Amino acid sequence: ALDCGACGGNEGKPNARVLAMMANNPGVRERLAKNGIDIPSDTHFLAGQMDTTTDEVRLFDLEDVPPTHRADLARLQEDLKEAAELTSRERCGRFPEIRRPLEGPQAESHVRRRSSDWSQIRPEWGLSGNTAFVIGRRELTKGLDLEGRVFLHSYDYREDPSNRLLEVLLTAPQVVAQWINMEHYFSAVDNEVYGSGSKIYHNVVGRIGIMSGPWSDLRLGLARQTVMNGDVPYHEPMRLLTVVEAPRLQIEKLIARHDVLQHYYHNEWVHLVALDPQDRVWYRYRPSGEWVPVSVDVVQTQNHT
Known part of the structure; x- marks a missing residue:
């Protein structure tokens, strides 16, 4: 909802995509190996971006994922979905207007509605509470x-x-x-x-x-x-x-x-x-x-x- 204050209100998507592309480049890996940084040959880097108001993580450039990693990608997507549901449920408990615990689909539906409601003055608590x-x-x-x-x-x-x-x-x-x-x-x-x-x-x-x-x-x-x-x-x-x-x-x-x-x-x-x-x-x-x-x-x- 607030983008990144440390980045002048911008998002990190372009940086993540560029870094993943560089890390997947064989030429870059060869140069890194000469400097003592060995990336396993079966490693594939994937860029992602989290929406902190819905807890969803969107993955980019999925068409570049090799067939050998499709099963791993499917597991990752399932894990991210489960993590989003758990995080939404946890965050809903901190909103002042939520009087009772919201479970699973209810919590997910609430944060989605909250993220797109232009009348909502507090779509998320953000980093408030940091210690x-x-x-x-x-x-x-x-x-x-x-x-x-x-x-x-x-x-x-x-x-x-x-x-x-x-x-x-x-x-x-x-x-x-x-x-x-x-x-x-x-x-x-x-x-x-x-x-x-x-x-x-x-x-x-x-x-x-x-x-x-x-x-x-x-x-x-x-x-x-x-x-x-x-x-x-x-x-x-x-x-x-x-x-x-x-x-x-x-x-x-x-x-x-x-x-x-x-x-x-x-x-x-x-x-x-x-x-x-x-x-x-x-x-x-x-x-x-x-x-x-x-x-x-x-x-x-x-x-x-």
């Missing part, structure tokens, strides 16, 4: 219900001896997550000052911004309906918590190398917690540059499939 950013192996969060509030990035420190991947994750995706977090934070703290007020009164001005009603200054931040449920905040204004599974010494080197990380952690705009694989102890990074052990209760979870 944390996790960089680590899937085992860290597998089986946990994080209620759609956490950005997850799969990362294995054992496969990143140079820390190059970790550096990219901390200086690119985490930066975007912090932007998102702060935009929601300030829009929830004082929506009239840092947000844009009710979208009911919004008017587009010269394709450069919005104003409230027939006159006002250009409005900044998020609409009231994005972060508020009536008069009650839906988004909790919390500074981002970044959780990293990696050696503390390697994280320290990256912090020392990048001013943006020092700004985030030393000024506590982002809280940093690390799980050090050397001793399997959780540590919190303090503005002074020290690591302080923290007690973490281990929650036993059962993964239902």
Whole structure:
């Protein structure tokens, strides 16, 4: 419904299609192999785009899928359909006007209707409610219900001896997550000052911004309906918590190398917690540059499939 704020309101479809075409090109794979990146010969890349208002994932260029992969494609499409149904059911429970749980077709029908209703002021909650950013192996969060509030990035420190991947994750995706977090934070703290007020009164001005009603200054931040449920905040204004599974010494080197990380952690705009694989102890990074052990209760979870 909102496209991508980090991409200037654009969609990612062209990028996904181009990347898939490049990755399927034998010449590109040959060059990658010379640089130590070996893509299995039976791997076929497929571009897709998720509609966050309906939870559907649309796949592109299916005519290029080889016959040997048609069965895999059919399984993928079934899995995506099942995932969409489960996600729709979960999201419907968060909409304020839904008084009882919606199951299967009911949830799917509701989100579809909601996505195409021009009178709907809240087609989705979007990223409202975001609280944390996790960089680590899937085992860290597998089986946990994080209620759609956490950005997850799969990362294995054992496969990143140079820390190059970790550096990219901390200086690119985490930066975007912090932007998102702060935009929601300030829009929830004082929506009239840092947000844009009710979208009911919004008017587009010269394709450069919005104003409230027939006159006002250009409005900044998020609409009231994005972060508020009536008069009650839906988004909790919390500074981002970044959780990293990696050696503390390697994280320290990256912090020392990048001013943006020092700004985030030393000024506590982002809280940093690390799980050090050397001793399997959780540590919190303090503005002074020290690591302080923290007690973490281990929650036993059962993964239902």
